[in-house]
Amino acid sequence: MRLIDGNAIAQEVLAEVKARVAKLGATVPHVAFVRVGEDPASVSYVTKKQKTADEVGMKASLKVFPETVTKAELFAHLDALNADSSVHGILIQAPLPKHLPETEVFNRVSPNKDVDGFGTQSIGRLVQEVPGAFAACTPAGVIELLRRSGVVTAGKHAVVVGRSLIVGKPAAILLLAKGCDCTVTIAHSRTQDLPSIVRQADIVIAAIGKPKFITADMVKPGAVVIDVGINRVPDATKKTGYRIVGDVDFDSVAPKCEAITPVPGGVGPMTVAMLMKNTLDACERAQARG
Ligand code: NDP
Numbered sequence: 230m231r232l233i234d235g236n237a238i239a240q241e242v243l244a245e246v247k248a249r250v251a252k253l254g255a256t257v258p259h260v261a262f263v264r265v266g267e268d269p270a271s272v273s274y275v276t277k278k279q280k281t282a283d284e285v286g287m288k289a290s291l292k293v294f295p296e297t298v299t300k301a302e303l304f305a306h307l308d309a310l311n312a313d314s315s316v317h318g319i320l321i322q323a324p325l326p327k328h329l330p331e332t333e334v335f336n337r338v339s340p341n342k343d344v345d346g347f348g349t350q351s352i353g354r355l356v357q358e359v360p361g362a363f364a365a366c367t368p369a370g371v372i373e374l375l376r377r378s379g380v381v382t383a384g385k386h387a388v389v390v391g392r393s394l395i396v397g398k399p400a401a402i403l404l405l406a407k408g409c410d411c412t413v414t415i416a417h418s419r420t421q422d423l424p425s426i427v428r429q430a431d432i433v434i435a436a437i438g439k440p441k442f443i444t445a446d447m448v449k450p451g452a453v454v455i456d457v458g459i460n461r462v463p464d465a466t467k468k469t470g471y472r473i474v475g476d477v478d479f480d481s482v483a484p485k486c487e488a489i490t491p492v493p494g495g496v497g498p499m500t501v502a503m504l505m506k507n508t509l510d511a512c513e514r515a516q517a518r519g
Contacts, residue, residue, distance in 0.1 A: 230483050230484060230485075230486050230487070230488070230489065231378075231486075231487065231488040231489075232483075232488070232489065232490075232491060233374055233378045233455070233488050233489065233490045233491075233495065234491075234494065235370075235374060235490055235491070235494050235495040235496055235497065235498045235499050236494050236498050238373065238374055238377050238378065238498075238499065238502075239370075239498035239499050239501065239502040240502075241377065242373065242499070242502040242503070242505075242506060243281065243284070243285055243502050243505060245506075246285050246502070246505045246506055246509050247284075247285040247286055249509055249513075250285055250286040250287060250509060251286065253512070253513075253516070256512065256516060257286070257287065257288050258287045258288070258317050258318070258508050258509050258511070258512035259287065259288040259289075259290065259315055259316050259317050259318070259508075259512070260278075260282055260287060260288070260289050260290075260316075260317065260318040260319075260320060260344065260504070260505075260508040261289075261290050261291075261292070261310050261313075261316045261318070261319050261320070262275050262278065262279065262289060262290065262291045262292070262320050262322065263291075263292050263294070263303070263306065263307070263310075263319065263320070263321045263322065264291065264292070264293045264294070264321075264322045265293075265294045265295075265296060265298055265303070265321075265322075265325055265326060265329065266294075266295065266296040266326060268324065271322045271323075271324070274322060275291060275322050277501060278320070278501055278504055279291060281501050281502075281504075281505060282505060282508075285505055287505065287508060287509070290316075292306055294306075296326050298329075300328070300329055300330075300333075300334075303329060303334065303337075304334075304337050307319065307321075307334075307337045307338060308337070310338075310342070311337075311338065311339040311342065314515070316342065317342060317344075317508055317511040317512040317515055318342050318343075318344030318504075318507060318508035318511045318512075319338045319339070319342045319343070319344065319345075320344060320345050320504065321334055321335065321338070321345070323395070331347075332349075335347040335348050336348050336349055341511065341514065341515065341518075342511055343363050344363060344366075344504060344507035344508050344511055345363075345365060345366065345504070345507075346362075346363040346364050346365035346366065346369070346399065346507070347365060347394060347395070351363045351364075351365075352394075352399070352402075355399060355402050355403070355406075356402055358406050358407060361510065361514070363507050363510075363511075364399060364403060364503075364507075365394075365395060365396070365399045366499075366500045366501075366503040366504045366507065367395065367396050367400075367436075367457060367496060367499075367500045367503075368396055368399040368400035368402075368403050369399075369403065369499075369503040369506075369507075370496055370499025370500050370502065370503045371400055371403075371434060371455050371457065371496060371499070372400075372403045372404070372409060373499060373502075373503065374455060374490065374495070374496065374499055375409075375432070375453070375455070378488060380432070380453050380488060382404065382409045382410060382411050382432065383409070383410040383411075384410060384411075384412070385411050385412070385431035385432055386411065386412045386413075386414070386429055386430055386431050386432070387401075387404045387411040387412070387413050387414070387430060387431070387432040387433075387434060388413075388414045388415075388416060388426060388427050388429065388430035388432070388433055388434070389401045389404070389413065389414070389415050389416065389434040389436065390416045390417075390423070390427065390433070390434065390435050390436060390437050390442075390443070390476075391416075391417065391434075391435070391436030391437050391438075391457070392415050392416075392417045393436065396436040396457055397415060397417070397434075397436045398415070400434050400436065400457075401413045401415045404432075404434075411432065414426060414429075414430070423447070424446060424447040427443065427447040427448065428447055428448065428449050429449070430448075430449060430452055431449070431451075431452060431453065432452065432453045432454075432455070433448060433452055433453070433454045433455065433477075434455050434457065435454070435455070435456050435457060435458055435475065435476035435477050436457040436458065436476065437458060437476045438458060438460065438476065439458070439460070439476055440458070440460040440462050440474045440475075440476070441474060441475070441476070441477065441478035441479075442458075442476050442477070442478075443456075443476060443477040443478060443482060444478045444481060444482065445478065445481035445482050445484075445485055448482050448485050448486065449485075450485050451485075451486070451487045452485070452486055452487065453486065453487050453488045453489070454477055454482060454486050454488070454489040454490070455489075455490050455495070455496065456475035456476055456477040456479070456489070456490050456491075456492050456495055456496065457475075457476065457496045458474070458475040458476025458477065458492060459473055459475070459492065459493075459497060460473065460474050460475070460476070461473060462474050473492060473493050474492060475490075475491075475492030475495070477489070477492075479491065479492070
């Protein structure tokens with residue numbers, strides 16, 4: 230069994246980003262974060278992303294709205310960011326309160342600045358395999374982990390468990406695309422006999438949101454397992470009172486695998502690294518457009 234070290238691979242990506250940023254001269258790539266409310270997980274994700282932007286020489290700005298913000302107020306801010314040529318990427322941290330429809334909000338971001346890849350144009354371009362299409366950061370990170378750890382994907386059967394817009398669907402599109410060339414199955418909560426489907430997988434992508442859901446009996450010997458899940462489970466031995474576990478029962482699954490990502494230290498750091506890469510790409514493209 231080989232452990233796929235997301236921290237080390239994310240550092241590689243970030244070192245490359247930092248070197249490219251240094252070559253830009255006076256132009257500083259700028260990612261603008263928008264947060265609505267004080268959800269503790271959202272606060273901590275945005276803080277981490279801001280810190281990483283700083284480490285690679287990018288600018289990160291943050292606008293926080295109260296939960297009561299209206300759609301008109303939020304859209305006015307997004308329109309201002311779209312019009313501001315010093316802003317290269319815009320990220321609206323999900324989840325949003327119910328009165329703010331996510332698809333509409335994501336679509337308000339200019340496609341040129343959609344570094345999160347959730348807008349209709351970005352997803353369309355991904356499906357069309359338009360070179361340089363912005364891919365959502367977590368699934369893009371999954372692909373980068375596979376590629377940089379030398380996992381052969383061509384012709385392999387990848388089973389993606391989860392069909393969210395944020396992870397499952399774009400992960401499946403990327404795995405299917407030319408270059409990755411997987412045969413892809415997408416499973417979800419209505420899938421019948423999930424264990425027998427996951428057992429067919431050469432590559433398992435677990436994006437379910439249920440702690441230790443994928444167990445050893447569901448995994449073929451020699452499979453590669455990428456665990457996207459981030460779940461808090463109670464743990465009285467921790468100061469915080471909880472610990473983070475993935476969607477895969479790591480202890481029982483790992484011995485059967487050819488390679489596996491840990492949680493934490495697998496996909497999580499890659500999500501942040503890919504956001505930096507997307508922002509830099511957006512900045513370089515804005516420069517090329519003049
Ligand atoms: P969602 O809740 O949006 O989607 C979960 C998916 O899992 C749904 O498609 C759902 O099916 C499916 N599912 C739920 N229960 C079952 C079941 N019993 N059998 C089969 N499929 C099931 O979650 P996300 O995609 O946003 O996130 C998934 C996980 O990844 C979470 O743990 C999240 O915290 C983590 N995550 C990690 C990131 C990172 O940076 N590492 C970034 C984003 C997410 P259905 O559609 O039918 O309801």
